[in-house]
Amino acid sequence: MHIVHISSEYSSLCKVGGLADVVFSLSKSQAALGHKVTVIIPLYRPLLDSVTYHPLIHFEVQENTSIYNATAFKILQNNVEVILLDLPHPKQYFSGRPIYGDEHEYAKFMYFTKACLSFLHIEHPSGFDVLHAHDWMTSLVFPLLQGEFHTYDEKIKKTVLTIHNLLYQGRISKQILEHLGGIPSSVLNHPFVSDPWDPQLVNLLKSGIEYADCVTVVSPSYAKEILSPPASFGLEESLGRNKDKIRGILNGIDLDEWNFEKDPLIPFHISYKDPTSKIEEIKQRCKESLAKTFSLHIPPSTPLFCVVTRLTEQKGLDLILKSLDYVVDQGGAFILLGSMIDEGWKGAFQQIKEKYIYHPKVFISYEFNEPLSHLTFASSDFIIIPSQFEPCGLTQMIACRYGTIPIVRKTGGLQDTVHDINDESIPKHQRNGFTFFPYDWAELQKNIQRALDYYHDGSRDLLLKNALDSDFSWNESTKEYIQLYQA
Numbered sequence: 162m163h164i165v166h167i168s169s170e171y172s173s174l175c176k177v178g179g180l181a182d183v184v185f186s187l188s189k190s191q192a193a194l195g196h197k198v199t200v201i202i203p204l205y206r207p208l209l210d211s212v213t214y215h216p217l218i219h220f221e222v223q224e225n226t227s228i229y230n231a232t233a234f235k236i237l238q239n240n241v242e243v244i245l246l247d248l249p250h251p252k253q254y255f256s257g258r259p260i261y262g263d264e265h266e267y268a269k270f271m272y273f274t275k276a277c278l279s280f281l282h283i284e285h286p287s288g289f290d291v292l293h294a295h296d297w298m299t300s301l302v303f304p305l306l307q308g309e310f311h312t313y314d315e316k317i318k319k320t321v322l323t324i325h326n327l328l329y330q331g332r333i334s335k336q337i338l339e340h341l342g343g344i345p346s347s348v349l350n351h352p353f354v355s356d357p358w359d360p361q362l363v364n365l366l367k368s369g370i371e372y373a374d375c376v377t378v379v380s381p382s383y384a385k386e387i388l389s390p391p392a393s394f395g396l397e398e399s400l401g402r403n404k405d406k407i408r409g410i411l412n413g414i415d416l417d418e419w420n421f422e423k424d425p426l427i428p429f430h431i432s433y434k435d436p437t438s439k440i441e442e443i444k445q446r447c448k449e450s451l452a453k454t455f456s457l458h459i460p461p462s463t464p465l466f467c468v469v470t471r472l473t474e475q476k477g478l479d480l481i482l483k484s485l486d487y488v489v490d491q492g493g494a495f496i497l498l499g500s501m502i503d504e505g506w507k508g509a510f511q512q513i514k515e516k517y518i519y520h521p522k523v524f525i526s527y528e529f530n531e532p533l534s535h536l537t538f539a540s541s542d543f544i545i546i547p548s549q550f551e552p553c554g555l556t557q558m559i560a561c562r563y564g565t566i567p568i569v570r571k572t573g574g575l576q577d578t579v580h581d582i583n584d585e586s587i588p589k590h591q592r593n594g595f596t597f598f599p600y601d602w603a604e605l606q607k608n609i610q611r612a613l614d615y616y617h618d619g620s621r622d623l624l625l626k627n628a629l630d631s632d633f634s635w636n637e638s639t640k641e642y643i644q645l646y647q648a
């Protein structure tokens with residue numbers, strides 16, 4: 162099969178969150194099964210400096226009455242053909258701003274999505290098997306395949322949309338799309354694309370839910386949750402009408418990248434076959450190395466808790482702040498690695514950073530720092546993930562791979578991947594963490610205390626072993642995607 166993914170993020174080249182990990186590792190895993198896999202991403206200008214690319218073809222993209230030149234570059238990674246579209250534009254859409262949040266955020270991804278189809282149409286005129294779009298950033302393909310590219314649509318056997326987070330829907334003004342061109346007014350004004358709150362706006366994710374052949378979300382529990390409010394975020398009608406084509410397929414993680422045996426970003430390595438006592442010893446050495454790097458003083462037998470996340474409302478920010486204070490009060494250590502702080506929370510996170518700036522057992526960083534994330538996973542004893550909702554979540558799976566025990570709120574993919582040590586409905590060997598359901602500080606506090614008691618109790622074997630043994634590979638989920646493509 163020839164599978165084409167189109168995405169705004171791709172690990173190793175441009176990452177903001179889990180979307181990058183998933184597109185990278187899913188495509189790699191599909192290629193490993195022998196499929197021809199292409200991933201198309203924008204060539205964000207700073208990338209030009211970091212890698213050597215080979216131009217594949219020059220092509221044109223039409224925006225309104227203007228036609229702009231574009232170039233497709235190609236690299237091969239893990240048998241995946243990665244196509245980077247260099248899209249010079251008078252508004253310098255891809256010239257080094259942050260990937261999201263700049264003034265042209267909508268216009269640039271609409272332009273990119275149209276460029277993907279313009280490129281594919283020229284490079285693969287007789288079509289291919291699967292066009293797989295990810296999130297609102299590339300959902301415009303579906304209206305475009307109803308419009309300017311409708312004859313090309315017949316040459317694509319299956320179209321798929323994966324929703325990684327229903328919160329972000331791409332609610333955009335019709336003017337942007339009218340200016341771009343390629344979508345007739347019959348489609349632009351169709352109820353399938355109109356936003357449920359404001360009919361003046363187009364809702365890109367909704368257009369994908371309506372027009373894609375199949376829709377997937379990133380865990381089975383999230384597939385159930387999104388059918389009704391509040392998780393449906395206003396799209397319940399559209400999701401309900403299309404529920405037969407919606408599937409929840411659990412994300413995996415790339416076991417080569419997140420590998421405590423050979424991760425080049427950490428100083429000490431384990432063998433997954435090591436006894437737990439040896440693994441604890443290696444984790445302790447990683448902890449000491451981290452403490453040294455940041456001039457901390459974390460005495461032996463001090464439990465280290467961490468949070469590694471985008472600091473957006475969804476992630477349970479009030480509970481994260483409270484847990485930091487609580488862990489420190491109880492004598493524990495804490496690493497908070499958080500990026501993209503929501504506007505309304507910047508003050509509170511600044512305050513807590515100032516409060517602990519000289520604390521010997523606390524390190525807080527508000528950057529996106531890939532190497533530090535690896536060291537944090539390897540060094541910590543526990544990770545706290547108290548999300549309000551979580552489509553899948555990757556950090557609980559990554560943490561387990563490094564023997565860091567997750568403490569999570571049972572929602573979405575967290576519910577599907579973390580099982581409480583005392584949950585008798587789950588086989589003992591699959592219990593890999595601490596879980597709670599009510600979104601409530603008292604509940605989280607209770608579970609942090611359980612984790613502290615467990616740590617000081619000294620018999621950490623069971624959870625450590627179960628966490629390390631959790632199967633978060635892509636094997637089963639990749640097969641599910643292939644079956645979906647072939648159905």
Ligand code: ADP
Pocket residue numbers: 177178179180182469470471498499500527528529530531534553554555556557559
């Ligand atoms: P989301 O996609 O909602 O951001 P996920 O848990 O699905 O959350 O994926 C988050 C990914 O981003 C993980 O690979 C995690 O390690 C990484 N990550 C999150 N915040 C940071 C940060 N501040 N620095 C480095 N990596 C981060």
